[in-house]
Amino acid sequence: MPIEYETFARDSSRIMSGREVVLSLRDLAPGRKKYRGINVRAVVSRPPRPGEPTLWIRSVVGVKDPLPCSVRIVEELPATFQAVPYSDFFEVMEKAERR
Amino acid sequence: MAHKDLRSFLAAIEASGDLVTVNDQVDWDEELSGIGRLSCERNGPAFQFNTIKDYAGWRIAANPVATWRRYAVALGLPADTSVRRLYEAYAEREQQSIPPVTVNSGPCKEVTISGDKVDLFDLPVPMVHEGDGGRYLGTWDLVVSKDASSEWVNWGMYRFMVHNERLLTGYPRPNSHLGKMLLDGYVPHGRPMPIAIVIGADLPSHLAATATFRIGGNEAELAGALGQQPVEVIKCQTSDLYVPAGAEIVVEAEVYPDRVAQEGPYGEYPGYRSGEMGNALCARVTTITHRRNPILTLDTTGFMDSSACTTSISGAIAIKRRLEKHGVPVAEVYVPPESGVHMAIVSVRRGGGAIAQKIVEVLTARRALISKVIVVDDDVDVFNMAAVIHAFSTKCHPVRGVHPTQYQGRANALTPAYSSEERVAHSGASVAFDSTWPPEWPVETTPVRATLDAMYTPEVQRKVLARWKGLGL
Numbered sequence: 001m002p003i004e005y006e007t008f009a010r011d012s013s014r015i016m017s018g019r020e021v022v023l024s025l026r027d028l029a030p031g032r033k034k035y036r037g038i039n040v041r042a043v044v045s046r047p048p049r050p051g052e053p054t055l056w057i058r059s060v061v062g063v064k065d066p067l068p069c070s071v072r073i074v075e076e077l078p079a080t081f082q083a084v085p086y087s088d089f090f091e092v093m094e095k096a097e098r099r
Numbered sequence: 100m101a102h103k104d105l106r107s108f109l110a111a112i113e114a115s116g117d118l119v120t121v122n123d124q125v126d127w128d129e130e131l132s133g134i135g136r137l138s139c140e141r142n143g144p145a146f147q148f149n150t151i152k153d154y155a156g157w158r159i160a161a162n163p164v165a166t167w168r169r170y171a172v173a174l175g176l177p178a179d180t181s182v183r184r185l186y187e188a189y190a191e192r193e194q195q196s197i198p199p200v201t202v203n204s205g206p207c208k209e210v211t212i213s214g215d216k217v218d219l220f221d222l223p224v225p226m227v228h229e230g231d232g233g234r235y236l237g238t239w240d241l242v243v244s245k246d247a248s249s250e251w252v253n254w255g256m257y258r259f260m261v262h263n264e265r266l267l268t269g270y271p272r273p274n275s276h277l278g279k280m281l282l283d284g285y286v287p288h289g290r291p292m293p294i295a296i297v298i299g300a301d302l303p304s305h306l307a308a309t310a311t312f313r314i315g316g317n318e319a320e321l322a323g324a325l326g327q328q329p330v331e332v333i334k335c336q337t338s339d340l341y342v343p344a345g346a347e348i349v350v351e352a353e354v355y356p357d358r359v360a361q362e363g364p365y366g367e368y369p370g371y372r373s374g375e376m377g378n379a380l381c382a383r384v385t386t387i388t389h390r391r392n393p394i395l396t397l398d399t400t401g402f403m404d405s406s407a408c409t410t411s412i413s414g415a416i417a418i419k420r421r422l423e424k425h426g427v428p429v430a431e432v433y434v435p436p437e438s439g440v441h442m443a444i445v446s447v448r449r450g451g452g453a454i455a456q457k458i459v460e461v462l463t464a465r466r467a468l469i470s471k472v473i474v475v476d477d478d479v480d481v482f483n484m485a486a487v488i489h490a491f492s493t494k495c496h497p498v499r500g501v502h503p504t505q506y507q508g509r510a511n512a513l514t515p516a517y518s519s520e521e522r523v524a525h526s527g528a529s530v531a532f533d534s535t536w537p538p539e540w541p542v543e544t545t546p547v548r549a550t551l552d553a554m555y556t557p558e559v560q561r562k563v564l565a566r567w568k569g570l571g572l
Contacts, residue, residue, distance in 0.1 A: 008232060008364065024361040026233060032153045032220045034128065035233050037262040037361060060519070061372050062230030062364050079263055080358035084286055085380035086273045087359055088523070 003053035004028040005071060010090045012057050012065065015044050020074055022097040024089075025055070039077040041097075045070045101175035101326035104206070104345035105299045105394060108173065109147060109160060115178040117144050117169050124150040127159075127234075132227045135161035135399035142166060142403070147394070154223035158394045163239060163302065165398070165405045170412075173302035174325065183482050186433075189325070189412045193310075197323025199330040205344025207297075211336065212387045218264045219384060222348070225397055228366040233260040235365060236350065237269065239398040239405055241297040241308040243340045244277045247284025252340070253277055254308040254318035256406070259296055260362055262381070267296075267352060268362035270379045274466050274509060274525070276314060281354055281380065291353035293338035294382060299347025299396045304330055309409040311417035311468075337385040347396070348389040352382040368410075369439035370402035371515040373522065407436035418443055418462060418469070425461045427454060430477035434469075435484060441514065442471040444481040450474060450535020456502045459531035463504055468511050472531040478553075479534075487534075495534040502531040 005025040007015070015021045020041055027036045044055060048070035055071040058064050083092040102108040112118040125131040131148050138144060139162060146161045164170045171180040174188055212221075224234040237259030245252050257271035271277040277294075285292040297304070303326030307318040319341075323329045332341040337351045362379030366372040398405040411434040422429040428448040434440060443462070447454055455474045462469055475481065475490045495501070510517065510527025517527055536545050547554055551563060 008361065035226060035261070036220070036264075037233060037266075039360070058230060060364055062228075062232070062366075064230060079266055080355065080360045080381055082357060083359045084357060085281060085354065085359060086278070086378045088378055089359060089361060092359055 001029070004056070005053055006056040006058055006064075008058050008060060008062070010060050012059075015057070016046055016069065018043065018045070020097075022077065022093045023071075024093065025071070028056075037079070039079060039081070040073045041075040041077060043072045043074065045072070100328055101173060101303050102301065103328070104301050105160065105163075105347055105396065108163070108302050109145075109394075111172050112145055112169050112178075115168065115172060117166065117172070117178060118147060119144045120147045120149060122149050124152055126152045127154065127223050127225045128152075129226050129229055131159060131161065132225050132397065132399045135397060136228075136401055138162060139165050139399060139401065139403045145169060151223045156392060157223045158392065159223060159225065159397055160299070160394050161397045161399055162405050163305070163396060163398075164408055165403060167408060170408045173306060175327065186412055186415065190416050192324045192327065193321065193413075193416060195324040196317075196320040197327070197329050199319040199323060199332045199341070201341065202331045202333050202344050205331060205333045206390045207333065207342065207344055207346040207349050208388050209391045210389050213336065213385070217384050217387055219261045219267070220264060222387070223395055224261050227397070227399060228372065228401070230372065231365050232361060232363045233262065233268075235260050236267065236298070237296050238400055239298070239305060239396040241300055241305055241343070242271070242277060243295040243297065243342055244280050244292060245340060246280050247288070247290070247292075249315075251280075251315050252317065252319070253280060254304070254322070256305065256308045258365060258367075258400075259382070260365070262360045265384050266360060267350075267382045267384060268360050268379050269382065270362055270365070272512065273378075279314070281356075285354070286356045289356050291356060291383075293335075293340055294352050294354055295335050295338070295340045295342045296350040296352065297342045297346045297348075298350070299394050300343035301326060301330065301345055304343045306409055306413070309406060310413035311410065312413070335386075336388065346390075347393045348387065350384055351386040351388075352384045354380050354382045366401050367513050368400050368404055368406045369441060369513050369515055373513050373515050373517075378523070402439065403436055407439065410434070410440045411436045414440060414468070415443065418445070421461060422458060425457070427458055427461065431481045433481035438471070441469060442473065443469050444473050444475065444487050446475045446477045446479055446481050447535060448477050449538055450476055450533065451538040452499060452502065452533050454535070455500075455531040455533035456504075459502055459504050459529050463506055463509070463529045465509060466511075467506055467509050467527060467529055470511070470514055470516070470527065470529045472529065474531055474533050474535055476535045478548075490534045491532055494536065495532045500533040502533060503528055504530070
């Protein structure tokens with residue numbers, strides 16, 4: 001079964017820039033662990049590259065972009081990011097990107 | 100007296116015709132939530148799903164109190180109790196205090212899963228809406244937390260999402276009682292905050308957790324008062340927190356003072372999925388305990404969900420008490436569930452613009468959850484929305500009757516009308532619509548309402564009512 005993920009983005013153009021970005025993905029594989037979250041450093045491509053897992057992008061209110069992307073996971077990151085509660089999560093991911 | 104646990108409550112609403120049991124298999128991934136959502140929108144029944152795909156042996160109860168009938172049963176009253184009587188009963192009981200009793204054993208400890216054996220995906224956590232950020236474990240819950248520097252224990256209902264096997268993310272607002280405890284007492288010292296997420300407790304405990312209650316207030320005592328019997332509580336496995344012993348599931352966790360993960364977005368009680376995602380907290384689960392054959396409770400949040408009824412009553416009563424404390428001549432307050440807890444109807448014994456302005460300022464002084472207030476004279480029944488709409492439409496001056504106020508840092512980030520920037524900054528506004536007659540208008544020239552009770556003599560009214568009855572109407 002093809003691997004599919006989804007992610008939520010405040011600015012989808014930023015993550016589709018072609019460079020490595022930090023993302024929080026939801027694994028869409030059917031079964032008990034569907035929607036499990038993982039944090040990754042990855043490169044997103046649109047149109048999707050053959051052989052790469054499919055990535056669907058949703059907005060901050062959950063609206064799904066109908067055009068698929070693909071994602072090449074470069075590195076799986078720890079399950080949490082260093083930041084105090086209620087920090088802006090998108091800024092936290094951008095900060096992790098610069099490390 | 101209210102029912103002692105969730106199971107006896109479910110039996111009671113089944114007996115009153117307010118629960119449908121589904122034995123056919125349903126999918127935890129949107130399907131059962133969709134059924135619950137439709138039921139909320141149609142003023143339909145609660146559901147108990149007995150066969151969940153991928154999760155043999157687990158059950159899910161959806162929307163325990165999303166109607167006034169089920170709310171009445173939750174208080175131990177007949178299902179056909181009027182809304183006004185429910186308000187009165189709540190207000191009477193809220194004035195009492197029945198402390199909890201501690202027990203050494205209870206149903207919630209029948210099964211214990213600790214440490215590395217904890218896997219949140221072993222629970223049938225539903226995907227509530229398509230497009231949510233993840234699967235929400237905490238929708239109809241009760242989250243226990245304790246202040247770091249006092250004996251204050253808070254019970255609140257807050258949303259929690261599964262991130263992975265051991266991690267939850269959640270969004271108690273930063274200005275909620277839990278958020279205040281975390282930010283004031285734990286984060287500055289880098290200490291994790293123990294919490295217990297209780298699912299499927301007795302109904303009064305959940306009603307108390309949703310209550311608009313004072314800082315330092317004891318919701319366990321309020322739960323006892325609402326149920327008219329003490330709540331039995333039992334100590335957690337990994338902290339000194341106490342939880343209702345009859346609960347179906349207890350998830351013990353520690354909130355990180357210095358770590359975050361993705362949370363949301365989530366379709367919330369105002370009836371929308373707003374762009375408030377991303378600014379939340381993260382907790383690591385230490386232990387899960389549960390009853391045998393457990394029932395996970397679910398509120399399919401959105402328009403007319405369970406919180407619409409529960410926060411309507413407690414919110415309205417809190418508003419009334421706060422206005423009385425500030426000298427407002429308030430008669431009655433009603434928060435319509437259809438408003439998503441964004442509107443209050445306030446009747447006053449003496450109206451006018453100054454009173455309306457004072458009302459909106461008092462209600463937005465600390466947390467501003469209500470953004471619209473309709474102020475009416477006390478001859479308008481606040482529970483009769485037709486009468487309220489008539490008063491608002493005809494008596495509120497389009498310029499002089501509108502009393503807005505703006506604020507920073509205490510707005511409701513879930514209010515759909517706010518822009519993304521306003522939600523992030525917690526900046527917003529509320530408005531009072533003065534639908535009362537100006538007190539300076541002489542009675543001789545103030546319009547007279549063209550209704551039977553106002554424009555006919557008492558003698559004619561009596562004759563009309565007698566004739567009405569005689570006609571069998």
